[in-house]
Amino acid sequence: MSWLVVAPVVLPLATAAALFLLGWRLEAQRRLSTAAAASGLVVAGFLLARVSAEGIQVAQLGGWAAPFGISFVADHLAAIMVVISGLMATAVAVYALRDIDEGRERLGYHPVFHLLLAGINGAFLTGDLFNLYVWFEVLLIASFVLLTLGSGREQLVGGVKYVAVNLVSSLVFLAAVGLVYGLTGTLNMADLALRLPQAPGGLVVTISMLFLVAFGIKAAVFPLFFWLPASYHTPPVAISAIFAGMLTKVGLYALIRAFTLLFVGDVATTHTVLLWVAGFTMVTGVLGAAAQNEFRKILSFHIISQIGYMVLGLALYTPLALAGAVFYLVHHIVVKANLFLVAGIVRYVGGSFELDRVGGLYRYRPLLAVLFLVPAFSLAGFPPLSGFWAKLVVIQAGLEAGSFAVVAVALAVGLLTIYSMTKIWQGAFWSAAPAGADLRGPVPRLLYAPVIGLAVVTLVIGFWSGPFIALAEAAAAELLDPSRYIEAVLGTGVAR
Amino acid sequence: MEVPLAIVVGVVVAGGLYLVLQRNLLRFVFGLILLSGGVNLLIFTAGRVTRGAPPLIPGGLTVPAGAVANALPQALILTAIVIGFGLTAFAMVLLLRAYERLGTVATDELGDRLGEPRPADSGDEEAPA
Numbered sequence: 001m002s003w004l005v006v007a008p009v010v011l012p013l014a015t016a017a018a019l020f021l022l023g024w025r026l027e028a029q030r031r032l033s034t035a036a037a038a039s040g041l042v043v044a045g046f047l048l049a050r051v052s053a054e055g056i057q058v059a060q061l062g063g064w065a066a067p068f069g070i071s072f073v074a075d076h077l078a079a080i081m082v083v084i085s086g087l088m089a090t091a092v093a094v095y096a097l098r099d100i101d102e103g104r105e106r107l108g109y110h111p112v113f114h115l116l117l118a119g120i121n122g123a124f125l126t127g128d129l130f131n132l133y134v135w136f137e138v139l140l141i142a143s144f145v146l147l148t149l150g151s152g153r154e155q156l157v158g159g160v161k162y163v164a165v166n167l168v169s170s171l172v173f174l175a176a177v178g179l180v181y182g183l184t185g186t187l188n189m190a191d192l193a194l195r196l197p198q199a200p201g202g203l204v205v206t207i208s209m210l211f212l213v214a215f216g217i218k219a220a221v222f223p224l225f226f227w228l229p230a231s232y233h234t235p236p237v238a239i240s241a242i243f244a245g246m247l248t249k250v251g252l253y254a255l256i257r258a259f260t261l262l263f264v265g266d267v268a269t270t271h272t273v274l275l276w277v278a279g280f281t282m283v284t285g286v287l288g289a290a291a292q293n294e295f296r297k298i299l300s301f302h303i304i305s306q307i308g309y310m311v312l313g314l315a316l317y318t319p320l321a322l323a324g325a326v327f328y329l330v331h332h333i334v335v336k337a338n339l340f341l342v343a344g345i346v347r348y349v350g351g352s353f354e355l356d357r358v359g360g361l362y363r364y365r366p367l368l369a370v371l372f373l374v375p376a377f378s379l380a381g382f383p384p385l386s387g388f389w390a391k392l393v394v395i396q397a398g399l400e401a402g403s404f405a406v407v408a409v410a411l412a413v414g415l416l417t418i419y420s421m422t423k424i425w426q427g428a429f430w431s432a433a434p435a436g437a438d439l440r441g442p443v444p445r446l447l448y449a450p451v452i453g454l455a456v457v458t459l460v461i462g463f464w465s466g467p468f469i470a471l472a473e474a475a476a477a478e479l480l481d482p483s484r485y486i487e488a489v490l491g492t493g494v495a496r
Numbered sequence: 497m498e499v500p501l502a503i504v505v506g507v508v509v510a511g512g513l514y515l516v517l518q519r520n521l522l523r524f525v526f527g528l529i530l531l532s533g534g535v536n537l538l539i540f541t542a543g544r545v546t547r548g549a550p551p552l553i554p555g556g557l558t559v560p561a562g563a564v565a566n567a568l569p570q571a572l573i574l575t576a577i578v579i580g581f582g583l584t585a586f587a588m589v590l591l592l593r594a595y596e597r598l599g600t601v602a603t604d605e606l607g608d609r610l611g612e613p614r615p616a617d618s619g620d621e622e623a624p625a
Binding site for chain 1: 516521524528531532535538539541542543544569572575576579582583586587590591593594597598603606607609610
């Protein structure tokens with residue numbers, strides 16, 4: 001078995017255990033946490049290189065042959081997601097050195113952060129449906145703790161909503177897993193992909209809708225997104241950044257996996273539902289953002305609207321559309337997490353997330369203004385930044401598929417995104433500084449470092465988009481040809 | 497056996513749903529407990545119920561001699577019970593903290609209490625944001 005496939009999960013788990021053992025030695029915890037996050041990125045890079053060179057990598061845990069044991073599978077999509085999660089973990093771990101207060105560190109911020117990473121990577125890599133449920137719970141319980149750590153009153157109100165909705169979603173997921181097992185007698189995803197076509201079509205579609213609800217809540221699609229804007233603006237910035245970057249994308253990854261590998265027997269039904277979901281998600285998200293006046297709330301609603309673009313790529317279900325969805329995922333995680341980190345610096349300098357209460361940052365903090373503009377323009381889809389290529393590919397796929405209505409929606413939503421970004425620019429950067437505000441105080445360099453790093457990544461993806469699009473196309477080709485996944489897990493000759 | 501069990505699952509889930517829709521958060525948590533019990537029973541039923549045939553392999557054979565009870569759903573349920581226990585415990589503590597800090601367990605009052613002064617009996621100091 002290949003250790004490289006399980007390393008992205010084992011490393012953060014071992015780190016979390018070590019961090020717990022370090023107890024209150026906070027300086028040691030900080031160093032270990034940052035170093036482990038960075039080495040996670042390196043390991044993930046090796047995994048992606050291996051997958052690119054040799055094809056899908058599989059590890060059968062405990063030496064139990066599939067479909068009896070638990071398989072870990074790294075195809076292009078999973079490996080790309082693990083790399084991005086490593087990048088986010090590194091950026092946020094560095095940012096957290098100055099953003100997370102000592103009180104929260106003493107309550108166990110660092111170990112729980114790495115438990116969260118283990119859950120995220122486990123969900124990306126597992127090839128077993130029940131195991132996916134387990135990893136979801138690992139990341140969920142870690143996210144519960146991170147969200148409510150410190151028990152600020154706002155955090156508790158947001159936390160109650162987040163916990164309640166996500167627990168219901170877990171139960172829906174578990175029920176769906178039970179029904180799939182009752183229908184097919186297996187939980188290995190590759191094995192399921194072979195057996196589901198022989199099951200009664202109506203039942204399979206019904207169960208697939210249960211999965212759509214369960215993963216849809218995690219991914220915050222319309223009409224299941226209400227927990228997200230109610231909670232993401234409450235914890236410290238580093239925590240909301242990793243949530244905004246990774247957590248909804250785990251749900252989205254599960255959606256992509258389920259609706260490319262498992263539930264492809266009745267694409268006309270299931271993917272039409274997804275198409276409607278995508279359209280409404282884009283519109284409600286961006287309109288919700290237009291009504292907000294708080295930095296992180298605006299960004300939270302934009303997560304929802306951007307999720308719509310990715311679901312759109314999945315719903316169109318063509319090679320180009322899926323490549324667009326994967327590229328969009330990568331671009332969006334980097335950009336969105338970066339915007340949250342910028343919001344943190346704005347608040348550090350200006351003292352508030354409320355756009356009415358800050359201002360003058362363009363005049364006094366030009367570097368910060370530029371660092372906001374890079375991800376903001378990218379989010380809105382200005383060429384040649386990464387968001388432009390992401391939107392271009394998805395919209396081109398929509399035109400090719402003849403879904404003109406939803407393409408029109410996507411374009412209109414793009415315009416409204418510019419409106420929101422302009423509002424933040426106007427409120428925090430362009431307007432006059434509030435009377436008596438001192439905007440010239442020193443800002444820790446460690447807050448700027450990850451923001452600059454992620455902005456550079458955004459620029460690189462934008463200006464050298466070729467290799468990234470090629471990678472996304474390779475992922476899409478694998479997703480549309482499940483026999484490669486099945487043969488990698490179960491051995492050659494089983495897939496028809 | 498599957499049909500009566502399926503009916504039981506339906507009744508338990510219906511009861512859980514009723515409680516989950518209540519305004520009182522404590523009832524919500526009780527609803528979750530009931531729902532997870534229902535879902536666990538669902539997995540058990542989905543694995544087919546075989547009575548009086550433990551999954552034991554007689555000496556000298558490598559597979560069971562006849563139809564035996566399915567042991568896998570029980571392993572799944574055991575995992576789900578442990579996870580459910582942890583999550584419920586967390587939800588209870590969160591509820592307690594929210595009650596201490598905000599003085600209510602009604603879902604529609606939680607947000608309103610943010611603007612009000614803190615209840616006098618709240619616990620330790622607010623963590624700096």
